Amino acid sequence: MSDIEILPIDPLDADLVAAWIAMQNAVIEHDLPGDAPISTAHQRLRLLLHPAAVAVERYAARAEGRVVGGFELVLFLKDNQHLANLELEVHPDFRRRGIGTALLAFAEERAAALGRDTVLSAVTDSVDGAPAMDHAGQGFAKARGYASVDNEIHRRNDLFAVASEDLERLYADAWEKAAGYELLQWVGRAPDDIVEGIAEMRARMYTDPPMSEELDIRPAVYDVERVRDEERVRAERGELQLAAAVREVATGEVAGLTDILVFPGEEDHAGQNDTIVDPAHRGKRLGTVLKVANQRLLRAYRPKLRYVHTWNAEVNSHMIAINEAIGYRPLCRDIDVQKKLA
Numbered sequence: 397m398s399d400i401e402i403l404p405i406d407p408l409d410a411d412l413v414a415a416w417i418a419m420q421n422a423v424i425e426h427d428l429p430g431d432a433p434i435s436t437a438h439q440r441l442r443l444l445l446h447p448a449a450v451a452v453e454r455y456a457a458r459a460e461g462r463v464v465g466g467f468e469l470v471l472f473l474k475d476n477q478h479l480a481n482l483e484l485e486v487h488p489d490f491r492r493r494g495i496g497t498a499l500l501a502f503a504e505e506r507a508a509a510l511g512r513d514t515v516l517s518a519v520t521d522s523v524d525g526a527p528a529m530d531h532a533g534q535g536f537a538k539a540r541g542y543a544s545v546d547n548e549i550h551r552r553n554d555l556f557a558v559a560s561e562d563l564e565r566l567y568a569d570a571w572e573k574a575a576g577y578e579l580l581q582w583v584g585r586a587p588d589d590i591v592e593g594i595a596e597m598r599a600r601m602y603t604d605p606p607m608s609e610e611l612d613i614r615p616a617v618y619d620v621e622r623v624r625d626e627e628r629v630r631a632e633r634g635e636l637q638l639a640a641a642v643r644e645v646a647t648g649e650v651a652g653l654t655d656i657l658v659f660p661g662e663e664d665h666a667g668q669n670d671t672i673v674d675p676a677h678r679g680k681r682l683g684t685v686l687k688v689a690n691q692r693l694l695r696a697y698r699p700k701l702r703y704v705h706t707w708n709a710e711v712n713s714h715m716i717a718i719n720e721a722i723g724y725r726p727l728c729r730d731i732d733v734q735k736k737l738a
């Protein structure tokens with residue numbers, strides 16, 4: 397296809413934005429059945445607001461008067477300045493015509509122009525026991541010089557199917573091993589007296605979860621200012637952030653953190669964000685305490701919300717065991733694909 401126009405997405409171009417979101421939802425329906433659809437309200441707000449620690453570029457591909465594809469490039473500004481995180485998609489009715497190739501070449505050019513030498517993306521793979529997924533992304537990534545560098549399993553929890561008695565038992569058992577810690581929960585803004593510890597936990601998310609050597613993600617620079625900025629942006633985008641932390645009573649140290657995000661305009665699906673327990677405090681069921689407590693908080697806030705999604709490295713057996721115990725089941729595999737730009 398030769399007459400493809402690639403244009404930046406102007407948040408104030410209401411028709412372009414609507415067509416872009418419709419294209420993205422057609423892709424999800426085709427490639428990721430069971431995943432959360434894009435919320436129009438949330439996507440429009442994401443176009444307007446993002447944390448100061450990242451820059452974001454979004455482009456749409458237009459052909460035959462329609463939006464047929466697009467990409468989003470996220471660039472970290474405080475750390476990982478070698479990296480461009482890419483999400484790229486082409487409408488299912490317009491594939492195998494070179495649109496993906498044209499978008500990717502453009503995205504890589506932008507990444508290089510912005511000083512990045514590594515592009516990281518993800519493609520979908522099927523897992524046993526879940527519906528078969530389209531593997532177009534794998535063929536495309538391979539054909540375009542991307543190496544598979546890691547695997548994550550995307551799991552979904554159907555909260556309506558979770559037996560609350562099982563959860564209560566798990567929670568009570570976990571607390572027996574977690575003596576000496578206290579639980580703190582909040583919505584939105586973390587309490588001032590633990591926010592420094594929260595920044596440390598957020599930074600750990602870049603290095604602690606098991607990941608392959610080839611996946612070029614480097615240590616993060618996180619401070620209180622970054623945490624507060626992210627909280628402010630989430631609030632302005634109408635995102636509900638439900639969080640739980642555990643603190644060691646004797647030392648006052650933050651030992652672990654978990655948070656769930658609910659996007660505006662989305663009534664059925666939520667996303668699990670970070671979950672981390674400091675290595676010095678592992679093996680005391682704090683992960684279970686955190687996850688069950690936060691799942692309960694979500695049920696209290698949004699009793700009609702049905703699904704929560706999470707992603708774990710396939711080798712992350714401790715986190716996976718907790719997630720399976722509280723109801724998460726595999727939906728698909730995300731293969732992380734990476735290219736070093738010449």
Ligand SMILES: CC(C)(COP(=O)(O)OP(=O)(O)OC[C@H]1O[C@@H](n2cnc3c(N)ncnc32)[C@H](O)[C@@H]1OP(=O)(O)O)[C@@H](O)C(=O)NCCC(=O)NCCS
Binds near residue numbers: 483534
């Ligand atoms: C992957 C995706 C972007 C490809 O878009 P596209 O416009 O069809 O891609 P192109 O036409 O430029 O394909 C270029 C090459 O990739 C490979 N490829 C693309 N789709 C493929 C498929 N379904 N199976 C095997 N190889 C495939 C082929 O080598 C193809 O060249 P060819 O058609 O001459 O054989 C599209 O299928 C999509 O949106 N998938 C869901 C999201 C996703 O996986 N994004 C990729 C992130 S890296």
